[in-house]
Amino acid sequence: MTDTRPRITEVEQHGIDTIPAEHRHSRPLDLFRIQFGGANTFATVILGTFPVILGLSLWQAVAATVAGVLVGALFLMPMGLFGPVTGTNNAVSSGAHFGVRGRIVGSFLSLLTAIAFYSISVWVSGDAVVGALVRLAGVHDSDLLRGIVYAVLGGVVIVVVIYGYAFMLLVNKVVVIGNTLLILLGGLAYTGKLDLGYNPGPDAYALGSFWPTFVLSALIVMGNPISFGAFLGDWSRYIPAGTKPSRLLGATLFAQLATLVPFLFGVFTATLVAGRPTTSSR
Numbered sequence: 001m002t003d004t005r006p007r008i009t010e011v012e013q014h015g016i017d018t019i020p021a022e023h024r025h026s027r028p029l030d031l032f033r034i035q036f037g038g039a040n041t042f043a044t045v046i047l048g049t050f051p052v053i054l055g056l057s058l059w060q061a062v063a064a065t066v067a068g069v070l071v072g073a074l075f076l077m078p079m080g081l082f083g084p085v086t087g088t089n090n091a092v093s094s095g096a097h098f099g100v101r102g103r104i105v106g107s108f109l110s111l112l113t114a115i116a117f118y119s120i121s122v123w124v125s126g127d128a129v130v131g132a133l134v135r136l137a138g139v140h141d142s143d144l145l146r147g148i149v150y151a152v153l154g155g156v157v158i159v160v161v162i163y164g165y166a167f168m169l170l171v172n173k174v175v176v177i178g179n180t181l182l183i184l185l186g187g188l189a190y191t192g193k194l195d196l197g198y199n200p201g202p203d204a205y206a207l208g209s210f211w212p213t214f215v216l217s218a219l220i221v222m223g224n225p226i227s228f229g230a231f232l233g234d235w236s237r238y239i240p241a242g243t244k245p246s247r248l249l250g251a252t253l254f255a256q257l258a259t260l261v262p263f264l265f266g267v268f269t270a271t272l273v274a275g276r277p278t279t280s281s282r
Helices: 028-039 041-054 059-081 081-086 093-135 143-163 163-195 210-226 230-236 247-256 260-272
Strands: none
Touching: 028 163, 028 230, 028 247, 041 059, 041 093, 041 210, 041 260, 059 210, 059 230, 059 247, 059 260, 081 230, 093 143, 143 163, 163 260, 210 260, 247 260
């Protein structure tokens, strides 16, 4: 039997059309990898800092984060079932329910979500690279330097996307391992500085009391798994149609639970700087 798996260096040939059965070489494990790899980033770490920034104690923030990820994952899980059945993405599949014109709303929301997370990722990652260059190489921080780094990172992301699913999958296989190790090493480096009893007190709640602040924090966290809903079909459509739904649901659930690694790194490290006055750079 001829192997029709596309080469890594081959630009994606499929758009919104149905993926032929002979081109469906992915597995639920790949769906896990591409989700976890896509969320195992500095952007997720930043989202993880919000519960602490909003005034929750360390363990309240952990509870809000776990609740947000879990509830968001439960809403997200069914979104991966359409791709293998229809062979196309969720935006096109939704035309069966909302009509050709109605699905434009979903497509537009997908575009806005993609732009938002693309911008956040480039901004946060760029600042991290600039910070490393300033500390390790002794270069001077400037708007020009940041602009160059942002442009390079943004360009790399665009190249990966243009090459398409096979290249994205390869990148995310590496990212899953590399970023996870970096975050775990970062957590190890901060171990001696963490205050496990961190609690700024009830006066710190951003919304005045515990429950409104807790719910807001959980909703912010929940936005991360929910944001994958529009894109899950783009990846799951490369999985054979006969795949058991339970395997697809499990891949999404465990991928989102795995994002607790960057989320909790953000929660714990946020306690190191929360409430501290900023110093002038002058």
